[in-house]
Amino acid sequence: MNESAAKAVPTGNEYEAHYRPVWAASFRVVKTSGRVAKFSTELAAEVAAWRVLYSVEQRVMRRDGALVFAAKATADAHFNLAPSVKDKGSNKRTIVERKPSKGKEISVERVTA
Structure with missing residues (x-):
């Protein structure tokens, strides 16, 4: 049904x-x-159901990064910045370039000498 739901069910x-x-x-x-788990109030x-649902869905569902990355690429081009990515948990940014490979574009790291 593509819809999350949480509810309290009375049992005695x-x-x-x-x-x-x-x-x-x-x-x-x-x-x-x-x-x-049993709870004394409906609330x-x-x-508790919403919290468990949130923790379960957060492991799997993420936002669509294509829109975010498209906006970032447009902004980088506007300010003449080299395309870059940041590794998770790191403050270091790596310069990347798009390279065609077998009909697909892939990101490759550009190594500076």
């Missing part, structure tokens, strides 16, 4: 937290140490 005097990631068809139950259960 307690509530269970249920969540559905974008790629799943059915709801999953929030568990703690392999057991179904606490729903908050």
Whole structure:
């Protein structure tokens, strides 16, 4: 259904937290140490479900980088800057150039002497 969801399900005097990631068809139950987590309020259960859903989807789903990189490339060209990339966790930027290879463009690192 391409839609995330989270809900609190009443079970007697307690509530269970249920969540559905974008790629799943059915709801999953929030568990703690392999057991179904129980909450005293509906709000606490729903908050826990949203938090678990967020942590699950963040590992898999990322924004579309094509739009971000296109805007950055346009800005770099406007200011006559060499195209560069920054390694994750590093402050060092590496100059790259686009090179055609077998019908595709690939980024290659330019080594300065």
